[in-house]
Amino acid sequence: MDRKDWPLFEIFIRPKNGLSHKHVGSLHAADARMALDNARDVYTRRGEGVSIWAVPAASIAASDPTDKASLFDPADDKVYRHPTFYDIPADVKNI
């Protein structure tokens, strides 16, 4: 057996409590535990994090970039979803 059997893991790091985990890169590992060990050595050598997620890359479902227009453009013409769309007289406070 060779390294080609090692799946790819995407690595997410929480920089400090109170912040979300953020994608930092990827690595190959024999299993999730090894992925965590190696992620610690590779991605947190200078105090970059307090928590690591290792996610098998094959488990991530991603949207297709060619669908970008149909997925995201409709949001552009829905200004009524933003608070500034609504006119409130200046005299009305705390709204």
Place this chain on the structure above:
Amino acid sequence: MYTQGLDAKTEQGAQPSPRLVTEDEARLQGRFQERVDAEEKIEPRDWMPEGYRRTLVRQISQHAHSEIVGMLPEGNWVTRAPTLRRKVALLAKVQDEGGHGLYLYSAAETLGVSRDELVGQLLAGKAKYSSIFNYPTPTWADIGAIGWLVDGAAIMNQVPLCRCSYGPYARAMVRICREESFHQRQGYELMLALAQGTPEQKRMAQDALNRWWWPSLMMFGPSDEQSAHSSQNMAWKIKRFSNDELRQRFVDATVPQAEFLGLTIPDPELRFNAGTGHYEFGAIDWTEFNEILKGNGPCNRERIEARRKAWDDGAWVREAAVAHAAKRQQCALKKAG
């Protein structure tokens, strides 16, 4: 630079073969170039021209190989570092280089090549890496010279790569540049200690500068007239500055640092031009550079042999890791069952 082999005109397959472009492709290419021109980043699953993908795979993988092979000349001194302080610094630096290799291989993998394919090319002697790592490190001062000059040259080249149009490469470069600064500073500090030491130590520092100066200038790759891919890579915003521009910046930044050390740059033609505000320097011996790229440098064979040995010696570790993972999975299933 770490990917200087890309620029050599002699390299086979470097020129994309001309072929007919369909109307659909032309439209996609136009849209792609508009995005690049607007400084939008290109991400892995976005449409990209085949030449862009190919160039990036070659550039990023050569860069990754350079980091990995670059661990060897310095690793040579880990066990012989003169103090514990120097030893932990060197260990940390060599470990960083291994990490840089990983970030870059990962970035290359987003373009659809496998890690094993890339490592296989390196071990087969088919892949290129920076010419600089084919020079030997006979003295401790070489460790200082590498940090100061080689990492200094690398920073000069890599900072603009943080703005490369390809997202994963740019992000890897941001991490790398952050770490590279420590490398250069520890090297310069080491040189400073030697330059301010005994006459013998100072001679050692001067000797290292003499041997590393010209190879460091060659790291930026062939001169602009000789460089095959500059214009297309500039248009794609893979490259931001020409080889000669970056080389000039490096010389301008480094000469005053050498003066501070009280060391002499081994170039009788080096002089400051007050009119241009730049240092002028002598002609580079490209024959040496080309010989090293062809595989005839002082350490080419040794480096590849060391990588092959590491790969072969590590075979049992890779096998054991897979076996252990399988066993752990079985145990977990049993418990669950």
